[in-house]
Amino acid sequence: MESHETRRDLIELRDRFREFAAERDWERFHTPKNLATALSVEASELLEPFQWLVSGNEALDDAKLKAIRHEMADVLAYLVMLADKLDIDLYQAALEKIEINRAKYPAGKVRGDSRKYSEYKDSER
Structure with missing residues (x-):
C-alpha cells in the first residue's frame, strides 16, 4: 500500500471515530488518560484467545479468529483516537520507530x- 493511501486510511478511521463519539456525546470521556487505559485493556483482551494454547501454533477456530479480529480492531480504534487527541501522525511515528x-x-x-x-x-x- 502506498504511503499516501495508508495516511488517507488512518485519517478516514480517525474521522469515523470522531463522528461515532460525537453522535454519542462521548468526546469529553476521550481524554488521553482514558484512551490509553482503554487501549491497555483492549490489548490485554487480545491475549485471551491465546491464553491456554500449548505451543501457540495450534490452529485457531473461526470463533477465536473472529474474537481476535474484533480485539485488534478495538486496539486500533483506541490507538487512532489517542493519536488524534495528542496530534500524533501515527504513520510518521511508525516510520520513525522503524529507523x-x-x-x-x-x-x-x-x-x-x-x-x-x-x-x-x-x-x-
Whole structure:
C-alpha cells in the first residue's frame, strides 16, 4: 500500500471515530488518560484467545479468529483516537520507530536472535 493511501486510511478511521463519539456525546470521556487505559485493556483482551494454547501454533477456530479480529480492531480504534487527541501522525511515528529499531538491532548483528538490544555486546557476532 502506498504511503499516501495508508495516511488517507488512518485519517478516514480517525474521522469515523470522531463522528461515532460525537453522535454519542462521548468526546469529553476521550481524554488521553482514558484512551490509553482503554487501549491497555483492549490489548490485554487480545491475549485471551491465546491464553491456554500449548505451543501457540495450534490452529485457531473461526470463533477465536473472529474474537481476535474484533480485539485488534478495538486496539486500533483506541490507538487512532489517542493519536488524534495528542496530534500524533501515527504513520510518521511508525516510520520513525522503524529507523530507531533499525539502529538498535542491526540485521547483521541480531539475525535469528530475539534478545533485547541492551543484551548485545559490541564484541558479539
